[in-house]
Amino acid sequence: MEILIVDGGGRLHGDVRVDGAKNASLPIMAASILISGDACINRVPDLVDVQTMSLLLQSLGADVSRSEGTLQIDTRRVTGHHADYELVRRMRASVCVLGPLLARFGRASVSLPGGCNIGHRPIDLHLKGLTALGADLRIERGYVVAESTQLRGADVFLGGPSGSTVTGTCNVMTAACLAKGRTVIRAAACEPEVADLGRFLNAAGACISGLGSSTIEITGVEELASVTHTVVPDRIEAATFAIAAAATRGSISIHDVLPSQMTSVLDALRAIGVDIQVAPDRVDIATSGDLTGVELAALPFPGIPTDTQAQFMALLTTVPGVSVVTDRVFPDRFIHASELVRMGARIRREGASVVIDGGGQLTGTSVMASDLRASAALVVAALAADGESQIRRIYHLDRGYAHLEQKLTRLGAKVIRR
Ligand code: UD1
Numbered sequence: 001m002e003i004l005i006v007d008g009g010g011r012l013h014g015d016v017r018v019d020g021a022k023n024a025s026l027p028i029m030a031a032s033i034l035i036s037g038d039a040c041i042n043r044v045p046d047l048v049d050v051q052t053m054s055l056l057l058q059s060l061g062a063d064v065s066r067s068e069g070t071l072q073i074d075t076r077r078v079t080g081h082h083a084d085y086e087l088v089r090r091m092r093a094s095v096c097v098l099g100p101l102l103a104r105f106g107r108a109s110v111s112l113p114g115g116c117n118i119g120h121r122p123i124d125l126h127l128k129g130l131t132a133l134g135a136d137l138r139i140e141r142g143y144v145v146a147e148s149t150q151l152r153g154a155d156v157f158l159g160g161p162s163g164s165t166v167t168g169t170c171n172v173m174t175a176a177c178l179a180k181g182r183t184v185i186r187a188a189a190c191e192p193e194v195a196d197l198g199r200f201l202n203a204a205g206a207c208i209s210g211l212g213s214s215t216i217e218i219t220g221v222e223e224l225a226s227v228t229h230t231v232v233p234d235r236i237e238a239a240t241f242a243i244a245a246a247a248t249r250g251s252i253s254i255h256d257v258l259p260s261q262m263t264s265v266l267d268a269l270r271a272i273g274v275d276i277q278v279a280p281d282r283v284d285i286a287t288s289g290d291l292t293g294v295e296l297a298a299l300p301f302p303g304i305p306t307d308t309q310a311q312f313m314a315l316l317t318t319v320p321g322v323s324v325v326t327d328r329v330f331p332d333r334f335i336h337a338s339e340l341v342r343m344g345a346r347i348r349r350e351g352a353s354v355v356i357d358g359g360g361q362l363t364g365t366s367v368m369a370s371d372l373r374a375s376a377a378l379v380v381a382a383l384a385a386d387g388e389s390q391i392r393r394i395y396h397l398d399r400g401y402a403h404l405e406q407k408l409t410r411l412g413a414k415v416i417r418r
Contacts, residue, residue, distance in 0.1 A: 004391040004405065006382035007414035008364055012250035014411045018238045018257055019045035019402050020069070020231030023093075023307075024193035027170040028200045028231065029053045030096035032073040033060070034104055034177060035204050037226030039073040044231055046402040048395070052091045056083060060097070078104070085111035085142065091399070092167075095123055098144060099171035102135055103178040108146045112139065117371040118306075119332035125158050125165045129172035132156045133179050151179035153220055159187030162329050163300040164214070169194050176218040177206040185216040191301040192232055192261045200229040233257045233281075236307045237401060239265045240376050242285050243311040244408075246274045247318050247384040251286040252411055259283050264304045268296050268312065272319060293321030293358050299328050310336045310377035313354060317345035318384045320359030326352055336374035339367040343381050343389070364389035372400040379404070383413055 020043035030053065032039035044050055046069070054064040057073060060080035065072045081101045088094040088111035101108035113121065127137050127144065132154040136147045156172055158164050169189040174197070176183035188194070190212055198211040204227035207219040238257040245252040246269060259266065259278040266276050266283065273291040277284040293316060298306040306329035316323040317340055327333045331352045341347055343365055346357035364387035369375035375397040382389035391397075394417070397404060405415040 001392070002394055002417055004379065004394045004397070005416050005418055006364070006379065006389045006391065008382050008385040008387065008389060010248065010412055010414065012245045012248045012252050012383065012408070012411040012413060015253045015255060016241050016407050016411055017255045018234050018241070019043070021193050021196070021234040021236070022047055022049055022400050023166070023191070023236070024196040024231045025050055026053050026093040027096045027167065027174070027193070027197045028229065029057060029071065029073065031100050031174045031197060031201060033057070033062070033075050033078060033097060033100035034174060035075060035224045035227060037076070039075075039204070039226070040228040041071045041073065042228070042230040043069050044071045045234065047400060048398045049091050049093065049400065052087060053093065056087045056094055056097060059084065059087065081105045081107045081109060083110040088113055092121065095126065096167050096170055098126065098146060099130060099175035102130060102146045102148060103151060103175040106148050108144070110144050112142055112144060117335055117374075119330040123168065125160050126168040126171045129156045129158055129168060129185070130175060133172070133175055133183065151175055153179050153181030153183040153218070155184045155186070157186045158189070164189040166191050166194060169216070170197050173198060173208065173216055173218060174201065177201055177208070177220060177224065179220040181220055183218045183220070185218070186214065188214050188216040189300065190214055192235065192258075196232040200227065203227045203229055232261070235261045235265070236305060238262060238283065239305070239308045240311050240380070240401070242266070242269060242283060243308065243315045244380045244383055245285040246272065246287050246291070247315040247380050249287040250411070254283045254285065256281055257283055264302055265308055268294065268304055272315070291319040293319050293323035293356070295324040297326040297328055306330050306333060307373050309333060310373045311380050313337065313347070313356065314340060314377040314380040314384070316356045316358050317347065317360070317362060317381065318358060323356040323358055325354045325356065335370040336377045339370070339374070339378055340381055342367060343385055345381070361386055363387055366390045366392065369393040369396045372396045376401065383408070
């Protein structure tokens with residue numbers, strides 16, 4: 001199994017470009033099932049999760065080809081409606097095919113995603129939303145089996161105990177595109193990736209308004225046609241580079257980003273003492289002065305993304321003072337804390353929060369990645385640490401960061417894969 005070896009302690013400097021967003025690409029690829037024609041999707045990142053979604057679409061009968069960053073998906077010959085456990089267990093976002101399959105075939109059988117290292121992840125809100133559209137749903141031998149002769153527009157509330165659901169909103173919004181009549185999704189997820197999926201569907205002929213807000217309205221249409229779309233920048237990848245730069249007290253420019261989609265992250269970095277300049281598609285990060293501990297909470301958009309919580313925790317272990325990190329989206333998403341402790345961090349769990357006594361020097365050692373963003377946090381910590389770190393189970397990283405070691409090497413980091 002490959003490991004990442006990081007010789008830490010150097011400052012990151014230079015320029016980096018971010019890829020298209022993983023969390024927009026995956027539901028957009030799934031939604032291409034609805035299109036009676038070709039979907040040409042630009043700026044799709046070169047990630048294992050994208051390969052998994054391609055395999056899933058191919059298993060249903062789609063033609064999927066990739067040239068550079070562009071995916072061409074032709075779902076005209078799709079006949080399957082069964083998403084097998086073998087593929088779904090590799091990637092939870094596979095559940096995004098549920099709404100599109102149901103809307104196109106009136107039938108879907110999709111494996112339940114099962115356990116996850118970042119905490120309890122039910123899909124009850126997805127099922128509630130699709131039921132409201134008239135689907136008949138049951139769980140059979142670990143699969144969600146959905147049937148409907150005709151989906152009908154409805155008023156759907158997608159709020160749950162931790163806010164809305166991102167992929168649940170994607171599933172219901174996509175299915176509603178071909179439902180009869182008007183659907184209103186209340187407590188919809190406002191994440192930019194959901195809005196990007198909506199723009200893709202609208203470009204294919206759907207009729208969706210309210211994108212980016214918590215009330216999304218969809219008027220059903222007969223069919224969706226061929227479409228070309230360019231995926232939004234990956235704000236989580238951009239945030240990871242920004243946080244890594246701060247953790248190494250470096251100065252970098254992050255290109256091809258939309259700073260307006262990262263306001264909460266940039267705000268938190270400013271509160272820590274990081275200097276930030278923004279241009280329309282660029283963020284400049286510099287760390288000239290002293291940094292100080294902060295209290296921060298991961299929240300649904302436009303709050304600090306839970307997908308950056310682990311990286312922030314790694315940064316805050318290097319920052320003098322006490323910091324408190326809370327995750328209100330996945331309250332148990334703290335497995336990385338124990339690995340950071342192995343690198344010398346002083347962290348303790350207090351209820352739904354983690355308290356960090358920051359500012360000590362991290363030291364390199366062997367650590368184990370437990371999930372995608374936890375791996376990114378370990379990379380951030382290893383870059384800031386004294387000496388060599390070996391990060392194991394980096395297949396998690398490859399699910400969500402394209403060419404990470406090449407990008408970091410260009411920023412002056414000493415990183416190799418072995
Ligand atoms: C998506 C992202 C993931 C991110 C997460 C939160 C993709 C492919 N993945 O995951 O990277 O960390 O949003 O921003 O876009 N919940 C329920 N019932 C449900 C669904 C969710 O209670 O039916 C709860 C979850 O347990 C969690 C919260 O709602 O506490 C948010 O989960 P959700 O937005 O659904 O996460 P995903 O869409 O799986």
